[in-house]
Amino acid sequence: MTMQDLGQHARAAARQLARATTDQKNVALATLANRLTADRAEILAANAQDIAEAQAGGLAPARLDRLTLNEARLAGIAADLRNVVALPDPVGETFDATTLPNGLAIRKQRVPIGVIGVIYEARPNVTLDVAGLALKTGNAVILRGGSETLNSNRVLVAVIRRVLADSGLPPDAVQFVDDADRARVTELLALDEYVDMIIPRGGAGLHKFCREHSRIPVITGGIGICHLFVDESADLDAALNVIHNAKTQRPTVCNALDTALVHRAVAAEFLPRLVQRLSAEGVTFRADPVAVSIFHPLPSTVMPAGPDDFDTEWLSLVLGLKVVDHLDEAIAHIAAHSTGHSDGILTCDDAHAARFIAEVDSAAVYVNASTRFTDGGQFGLGAEVAISTQRLHARGPMGLRELTTYKWVVIGAGHVRP
Amino acid sequence: MTMQDLGQHARAAARQLARATTDQKNVALATLANRLTADRAEILAANAQDIAEAQAGGLAPARLDRLTLNEARLAGIAADLRNVVALPDPVGETFDATTLPNGLAIRKQRVPIGVIGVIYEARPNVTLDVAGLALKTGNAVILRGGSETLNSNRVLVAVIRRVLADSGLPPDAVQFVDDADRARVTELLALDEYVDMIIPRGGAGLHKFCREHSRIPVITGGIGICHLFVDESADLDAALNVIHNAKTQRPTVCNALDTALVHRAVAAEFLPRLVQRLSAEGVTFRADPVAVSIFHPLPSTVMPAGPDDFDTEWLSLVLGLKVVDHLDEAIAHIAAHSTGHSDGILTCDDAHAARFIAEVDSAAVYVNASTRFTDGGQFGLGAEVAISTQRLHARGPMGLRELTTYKWVVIGAGHVRP
Numbered sequence: 071m072t073m074q075d076l077g078q079h080a081r082a083a084a085r086q087l088a089r090a091t092t093d094q095k096n097v098a099l100a101t102l103a104n105r106l107t108a109d110r111a112e113i114l115a116a117n118a119q120d121i122a123e124a125q126a127g128g129l130a131p132a133r134l135d136r137l138t139l140n141e142a143r144l145a146g147i148a149a150d151l152r153n154v155v156a157l158p159d160p161v162g163e164t165f166d167a168t169t170l171p172n173g174l175a176i177r178k179q180r181v182p183i184g185v186i187g188v189i190y191e192a193r194p195n196v197t198l199d200v201a202g203l204a205l206k207t208g209n210a211v212i213l214r215g216g217s218e219t220l221n222s223n224r225v226l227v228a229v230i231r232r233v234l235a236d237s238g239l240p241p242d243a244v245q246f247v248d249d250a251d252r253a254r255v256t257e258l259l260a261l262d263e264y265v266d267m268i269i270p271r272g273g274a275g276l277h278k279f280c281r282e283h284s285r286i287p288v289i290t291g292g293i294g295i296c297h298l299f300v301d302e303s304a305d306l307d308a309a310l311n312v313i314h315n316a317k318t319q320r321p322t323v324c325n326a327l328d329t330a331l332v333h334r335a336v337a338a339e340f341l342p343r344l345v346q347r348l349s350a351e352g353v354t355f356r357a358d359p360v361a362v363s364i365f366h367p368l369p370s371t372v373m374p375a376g377p378d379d380f381d382t383e384w385l386s387l388v389l390g391l392k393v394v395d396h397l398d399e400a401i402a403h404i405a406a407h408s409t410g411h412s413d414g415i416l417t418c419d420d421a422h423a424a425r426f427i428a429e430v431d432s433a434a435v436y437v438n439a440s441t442r443f444t445d446g447g448q449f450g451l452g453a454e455v456a457i458s459t460q461r462l463h464a465r466g467p468m469g470l471r472e473l474t475t476y477k478w479v480v481i482g483a484g485h486v487r488p
Numbered sequence: 489m490t491m492q493d494l495g496q497h498a499r500a501a502a503r504q505l506a507r508a509t510t511d512q513k514n515v516a517l518a519t520l521a522n523r524l525t526a527d528r529a530e531i532l533a534a535n536a537q538d539i540a541e542a543q544a545g546g547l548a549p550a551r552l553d554r555l556t557l558n559e560a561r562l563a564g565i566a567a568d569l570r571n572v573v574a575l576p577d578p579v580g581e582t583f584d585a586t587t588l589p590n591g592l593a594i595r596k597q598r599v600p601i602g603v604i605g606v607i608y609e610a611r612p613n614v615t616l617d618v619a620g621l622a623l624k625t626g627n628a629v630i631l632r633g634g635s636e637t638l639n640s641n642r643v644l645v646a647v648i649r650r651v652l653a654d655s656g657l658p659p660d661a662v663q664f665v666d667d668a669d670r671a672r673v674t675e676l677l678a679l680d681e682y683v684d685m686i687i688p689r690g691g692a693g694l695h696k697f698c699r700e701h702s703r704i705p706v707i708t709g710g711i712g713i714c715h716l717f718v719d720e721s722a723d724l725d726a727a728l729n730v731i732h733n734a735k736t737q738r739p740t741v742c743n744a745l746d747t748a749l750v751h752r753a754v755a756a757e758f759l760p761r762l763v764q765r766l767s768a769e770g771v772t773f774r775a776d777p778v779a780v781s782i783f784h785p786l787p788s789t790v791m792p793a794g795p796d797d798f799d800t801e802w803l804s805l806v807l808g809l810k811v812v813d814h815l816d817e818a819i820a821h822i823a824a825h826s827t828g829h830s831d832g833i834l835t836c837d838d839a840h841a842a843r844f845i846a847e848v849d850s851a852a853v854y855v856n857a858s859t860r861f862t863d864g865g866q867f868g869l870g871a872e873v874a875i876s877t878q879r880l881h882a883r884g885p886m887g888l889r890e891l892t893t894y895k896w897v898v899i900g901a902g903h904v905r906p
Binding site for chain 2: 085
């Protein structure tokens, strides 16, 4: 099948799936969860083949781990799918309903977006995760996973399509790009006739590639250079805990802290405590000249920041340190260096908190809390499709609702426009 | 200035403008309205120069009319700006506020989108219209008007920028591409570092060009191949009135009717009445074979439909006619030929109305009303930025709120993620 064919089939299936009832979709999701156990032998055999090929190819251990499935992981994915069953179906919800002075009854009604293209790396769990969320919201998907997981994804997609068929839903609603050639990605990005939205799930390079080549709206995100500013008035014990959490609780993810900005008035007291506490956890630091000058002698974990260090998403136990003279300098630094993901202030000054909220324009702006909360589950959305750092459609954690759009429904009684 | 410079200046100004109070913005808008009268001599002189050049160049009368300003039109534009003053400012509104079980207070807060690029044709009123709506919502704009209005736009933008400066707001919030070279459009579409959204206001060709070349999200819309389906159960008198209104009330606009679908059971009665009534208004018809077969003899205003006629946005007094066997065929025809703008059913059968609403996925879906209502003003939005026929961010008429996005604001008391 050409990419054009995939698109056409997905579009036709999307029209059908949009009319599926919540019950139909939930039955299919629950069946899929059960199938992961029933069909585990077939799934794990395909995955073992991927693992063997990846090992032979010398794939890094961390990536090898991400592409590995086992019974426990399949059970976890099945539990996630059952969780999606339990979430409310946004499709069909009406809002902004009103009756105009001329008697026209007007409302907005949520509908699926249509066809969503998802481009991701070698993580077979994403195949099930995305297919489940798309199914719940009545969207067709075209899946383009990493080449290292081709065998796993081929089997997983076959399982999903069988479940759809058995549930009376169109199997074509889940399309799979069964071809490792990168040219297929470029072709997918040009299918604006059939695809309504592209979600890249991967690093900055993939996001940039999609933005540059796509004729379809792209949800970019997941890249976080995150800041916390320790204001003059901060509760320093609390600030220490929050920074410790934001940096070390899970350093490899996008909402982990990258740079701590510290007000000059508290820097001499706070920075040594911070370095001592976090060094014990294996954190190393990149400090600006003023921060460096505070230490006598310089601890072994602290080194002067290089020219790009404040523009780096660390994704590891490294933390930038910078001393600022006032709130304005902190806000200006964030405006210049943040990726607009998650930035916060630690302060006991309400006026400073209010200014920070008003002037820092990131997807999530925090006062006295860890940036690690930027997450669909933590924000109460029940599920997370992506974390958007672009500005249209949705910002920050995207849940099921953000996989829908709306149409206007207008009911008259022979109304004509004067 | 290079386009890069324009982008950089607009971005810096957007940051400032985002913090302007509603009062500051309203004073600037009211001052601008006044300035259109005070500075009318300068504005009309520049416009006269454009008109003279366009006449010498042989511009078509309709386009010449659109680029013409006069005192009455300036007064109309000033009235529109004063209307925008009276509208509520969406910036700063909070919604979806909640306190999570862990005590984190979380809310969404509306913020400007940032920098909006607007590409439009030779209509100087759009310059003021767009600048006014962007100013009200705290967005910077980069304006790229038609080459025939370069003189008018140069003066209008100078007036706007003086008003901004006089009001203590950043004049750089309104940038103008003072260069008729089409290469500047392509450059604008690549400024994804500085521009957050592109709104093309023009024909299908411009929209397609933007989608294909833009790295920035594009709001496409304004192209309407609109349908009304006369169901078996329709009140035929009412249907006649609604189709008459949808086709003739203002045939040159995107929400005007293009195709009437008529149920076979009522075609023999309804079509001759429709043709008689609308022919008297100068409408001509493109009829499918079944519709043609109903007439004996064929009226002079009816001709057989050509192969592309049901895929044509007429923007004139032409109407496609097609007889369908049932609701399903009407829905399938709309799915195949509609641009997803405005489509409706004329029926007295509630079940058919419900199925039409559920299965026709256009930005506006009508029951027993004219498609001409798809309009920001008619829908009660107070103003209209564009009518979106794409699916992300906003669909259908876009008002002030659709020129904003949101950020998440999270307030804790030293919260850390477990």
